[in-house]
Amino acid sequence: MSMIVSERQHWVVRAALYVALLIVALIALVPLYWLFTSSITPSGEIFQFQWFPVHLEFNNYPEAWAAGPIARLYINSVLVTVVGAVLQISVAVLSSYAFAYLRFPAKNVVFMAFLGAMMVPGAVVLLPNYLTIATMGWVNTYAGIILPGVGSVFAMFLLRQHMMSLPAEVIEAAKVDGASHLRILWSVVLPMSRPMVVTVVIIALVEKWNDFIWPLVVTFTDQMRTLPVWLLTLKNTEGFTNWGAVMAATAFIVVPPLVVFFFAQRQIIAGLTQGATKG
């Protein structure tokens, strides 16, 4: 309630607020700090608790890298993430344009049917989707991992909201000039929607990178796993005993989204919180 701040707060109140702020930051960051310091602690010392690593040891990383076909897993994760996100956002852009600019009988009913798909949780679709993909012969393939995640509701919704806020005159002018809808989409609407497109692309990338249950179910060889799923394999086959190496392996998974978040936090936060304020 910054509105009330206009009256000057007592210094004790302010000090308490700063303490609270510090506690929030510490709770959020200490587990991540612990992850990275553990990953550079020598295995002999990891079992004595220390806030600051005394000796730095970077061997955990090569060790974690050698514990599985990590290069292959990285390729799998990157491929599935990038191709999946590009396909999903393409599908979302097309349908959001249709909902924003094209006429169709009972368009709102179609739209509500779209939104309804958000109510179907992952565990519900698991077995039937596995059976569908198995029928197509795509179990343990990239196509099998990617395809069920290409349909899009959330990104489509955000894009449509954004497109409806664009000035109608610009689109009308393009129509008068005889531009086709594909042309308008490509050279008018998309450039004007760039911030929102960036937002939904980043969110899609992060979600697909982190996806766990579906890649777990639809793949069965180490060669086809993605990085997060491999963590489970690692735990089940070797057990989490060599914590230094396990934390290094975890760092491989955590660092890419953190880097993306560091550079694009404004877009990510805006996108993920949109539903609340503009729903």
Next chain:
Amino acid sequence: MRVSGYAQGEVDLAATESTAVEGTARPARVAETSGANLRARQRRREYALFAAFVAPNVVLLAVFSYWPVIYNGYLSLTSWDLLSPTKPFVGFANYADMFSDPDFIAVLWRTLWFSGAIVVVSMAAGLAIAMLLNQRLFGRNLVRTSAFAPHILSGAAIGTIWLFIFDPSYGLLKAVIEPIGLTSPAWMTDSAWALPGLIIVYLWKNIGFVAVVYLAGLQNMPRDLYEAAKIDGAGSWVLFWRITFPLLSPVTFFVAITTVIGTFQAFDIIAIMTNGGPGDATTTLSWYVYQQAFQALDAGHAGAGAIVMFVLLLFITGAQARIMERRVHYR
């Protein structure tokens, strides 16, 4: 003759008129109908284009979101081991079986407890943190970013990190708890502590997100209402319950729904940290469905579990929508 002449003239007039009509009005009508035709054709073209644009999405959602619900409904009425060529029809036997099984009832309560605890705590803590971040404090943007960061991390990675933090002999939490004079529980290997432990982990992932959503809501608040209320002499407690909280109800609704759906889906953290155990101390509905489908190879129970989950979610979000509506009316 005159008459006829007149008549003739009239006829002529009519004739000329009709030719005049023929000459100008007919093409006009043609233009009108062809204009209508054109518009109809344009409209049809637009309909077709709409259909073409939404088709990929419609097909994908139909196949991978809606069809699974229907197919689960069918599977739930069969007894099938995922291998045999036939799926014997058993009616509602799977449901009857599940609801008379105390273990499944326990799964339901556990899911509601897990989800409810996370919803309530993350909304209370999230709103408190949002109000803190809404103060003009140095470094608040940095804290906002830090608090949000856990939300974008892989659940599998989060589970792994927290497994180490909870480690009863070497973990970080032991180092924090023991100096206060408490003994660290065995967390994930103790059936009394495993679920509370998971709730803590999930809260760590979720609270920052909730706080940032609430913060966006707070920053959209109309200031004049506060000014008016303050002039009326309202204290900050009254301001909060009479203005802030009611005005935030759409945000609360959004946060409650996303958190309920998110916690019902919680899988990756459970898979890494507990495998649904010890015993079935952390077997929630989503873990139950996974287990029945891919470990017990029991499509009937998996399907029935999925349907129960779907109906439960519809019911909960529907109830939330009703409560929300009343709030808005009240306002």
